Amino acid sequence: MAAQASQSASKKVVDSWKAKKWYVVIAPNFLNNMEAAEIPAVSDEAMVNRIIELPLKDITHDLSHMYTTVRLRISEITGKKALAKFIGHSVAKEYMRTLARRKRDLVDIVLPVKSKDGVEFRVKVLVVTANPASVEQKHAIRQSVVKELKKRTSSTEFGQIVLDVLYNRTSEALHKSLVKILPIRRVEVWKTELKEEFDTESKEETNDSSPTQTEPVPATV
Numbered sequence: 001m002a003a004q005a006s007q008s009a010s011k012k013v014v015d016s017w018k019a020k021k022w023y024v025v026i027a028p029n030f031l032n033n034m035e036a037a038e039i040p041a042v043s044d045e046a047m048v049n050r051i052i053e054l055p056l057k058d059i060t061h062d063l064s065h066m067y068t069t070v071r072l073r074i075s076e077i078t079g080k081k082a083l084a085k086f087i088g089h090s091v092a093k094e095y096m097r098t099l100a101r102r103k104r105d106l107v108d109i110v111l112p113v114k115s116k117d118g119v120e121f122r123v124k125v126l127v128v129t130a131n132p133a134s135v136e137q138k139h140a141i142r143q144s145v146v147k148e149l150k151k152r153t154s155s156t157e158f159g160q161i162v163l164d165v166l167y168n169r170t171s172e173a174l175h176k177s178l179v180k181i182l183p184i185r186r187v188e189v190w191k192t193e194l195k196e197e198f199d200t201e202s203k204e205e206t207n208d209s210s211p212t213q214t215e216p217v218p219a220t221v
Contacts, residue, residue, distance in 0.1 A: 023047055023082040025072065027059055030159030034059055036072065036084065044077040056089065056166060067095040068166065073196075086162055088121075091190040096126065099186055105133040109145045112195075119158035123149060123165075124191035125174070130183035140181045148177050165189045
């Protein structure tokens with residue numbers, strides 16, 4: 001009896017896995033519609049709104065992106081293709097910890113912004129000074145970052161903003177503006193979070209990660 005029950009349970013697991021089909025996740029236009037991953041699901045309906053997280057280097061094939069993770073939400077199914085939209089990115093915490101050293105100050109900036117094409121999202125920036133900074137200098141750093149980010153985002157479409165962030169062009173622009181205040185060791189735009197239509201204000205205020213409808217699923221690339 002025990003052997004029969006074990007065989008039955010094993011058969012159910014195999015049958016359930018066979019019932020699933022594989023979908024190729026297609027990255028957004030500004031990431032060249034690349035095949036980002038393959039994930040299984042039982043139906044098209046089960047795929048829509050699912051979130052996947054994967055290393056940026058799996059999309060760009062650039063090893064300098066190994067510490068960056070992108071978040072994609074499946075928005076549409078076309079045959080076996082799952083079209084995805086970009087909903088955010090983050091830089092690994094272990095890398096961020098390496099930026100903290102003695103005789104350096106860290107300045108955090110969190111800013112809600114809107115792109116030229118009307119996309120609302122939140123940006124998190126970490127500025128690492130080369131030397132200890134005064135209260136006045138930290139205030140000047142925050143003001144400069146806010147001013148520069150608002151100027152760049154309001155005049156640029158969302159896809160280009162994301163590319164500028166992922167390829168460190170935004171960090172470089174911020175760095176140039178900040179060295180006029182004091183020597184800067186590093187500027188890292190370490191997180192972006194898209195504001196989606198089902199987000200709530202309470203989630204934005206209390207949750208440090210992007211609000212989601214489903215848990216991220218592992219991807220095969």
